[in-house]
Amino acid sequence: MLVNQFLILAxxxxxxxxxxxxxxxxxxxxxxxxxLMLNAVNINLIAxxxxxQTELAVGQVFSIFVITVAAAEVGIGLAIILMIFRNxxxxxxxxxxxxxx
Amino acid sequence: xxxxxxxxxxxxxxxxxxxxxxxxSGVRVVTSQNVIRAALFLVGALASSAGLFLLLSAEFVALTxxxxxxxxxxxxxxxxxxxxxxxxxxxxALDHKRRAPAAITSIILFAxxxxxxxxxxxxxxxxxxxxxxxxxxLGEALLGRFVVPFEVVSFLLLAALIGxxxxxxxxxxxxxxxxxxxx
Numbered sequence: 001m002l003v004n005q006f007l008i009l010a011x012x013x014x015x016x017x018x019x020x021x022x023x024x025x026x027x028x029x030x031x032x033x034x035x036l037m038l039n040a041v042n043i044n045l046i047a048x049x050x051x052x053q054t055e056l057a058v059g060q061v062f063s064i065f066v067i068t069v070a071a072a073e074v075g076i077g078l079a080i081i082l083m084i085f086r087n088x089x090x091x092x093x094x095x096x097x098x099x100x101x
Numbered sequence: 102x103x104x105x106x107x108x109x110x111x112x113x114x115x116x117x118x119x120x121x122x123x124x125x126s127g128v129r130v131v132t133s134q135n136v137i138r139a140a141l142f143l144v145g146a147l148a149s150s151a152g153l154f155l156l157l158s159a160e161f162v163a164l165t166x167x168x169x170x171x172x173x174x175x176x177x178x179x180x181x182x183x184x185x186x187x188x189x190x191x192x193x194a195l196d197h198k199r200r201a202p203a204a205i206t207s208i209i210l211f212a213x214x215x216x217x218x219x220x221x222x223x224x225x226x227x228x229x230x231x232x233x234x235x236x237x238x239l240g241e242a243l244l245g246r247f248v249v250p251f252e253v254v255s256f257l258l259l260a261a262l263i264g265x266x267x268x269x270x271x272x273x274x275x276x277x278x279x280x281x282x283x284x
Contacts, residue, residue, distance in 0.1 A: 006153065060161065
């Protein structure tokens with residue numbers, strides 16, 4: 001297996017995530033697109049680990065860290081969305097202008 | 102390595118299958134007009150990348166991905182979708198009207214990323230396919246060389262736990278507070 005086939009698939013998933021991030025209006029859908037991008041990064045890390053065969057399996061350790069941070073991020077992100085929804089009765093990112101002067 | 106050699110390896114057929122499933126699910130995650138369906142297609146994308154991790158002999162990471170993402174994160178997403186009363190069923194207002202600039206941005210990003218990786222890693226093959234990674238090695242790396250990041254991440258999880266509870270709990274009004282204390 002070439003390493004490029006994994007890298008290009010990861011690039012495709014990352015670009016799809018960027019598209020979703022830009023085009024979605026519902027905040028939960030934006031978080032879904034972010035998850036897609038984090039997963040693309042994980043594919044890259046595992047492919048490079050398989051290419052380089054480091055002594056400590058650094059790529060795999062890093063991808064475990066990425067998965068953990070992503071879980072924390074989803075918990076906090078959904079809590080923030082829930083709080084904004086309670087105050088403004090909307091989960092649409094176009095309505096979120098609390099910090100605009 | 103020419104195309105004939107590439108196709109003659111059975112492991113590449115499995116890769117093609119998983120890559121097609123992953124790309125299709127990824128497209129449906131960002132284009133589906135049904136909120137629940139988008140979340141469920143993310144399960145497909147994550148499951149096929151767990152399959153890719155198995156191909157690259159990263160078994161522990163693949164199973165962690167299945168447990169943490171498909172087991173916990175997706176359930177959390179479904180809760181979030183239902184609590185925020187996202188429009189269930191078909192809804193055309195889920196996307197912005199101006200899709201073209203976003204599509205152009207992501208196509209340019211894809212072109213740049215794949216050009217860079219083709220230039221840098223043309224012809225390099227992954228090694229060690231089929232030898233399982235020793236989970237003991239991963240554990241020793243996590244608690245040896247990477248013990249400080251490990252502790253930082255565990256502290257982050259604790260902070261996220263407390264922050265999630267503080268953010269999401271309903272603040273009681275003073276009258277409700279009194280009523281609760283009276284009981």
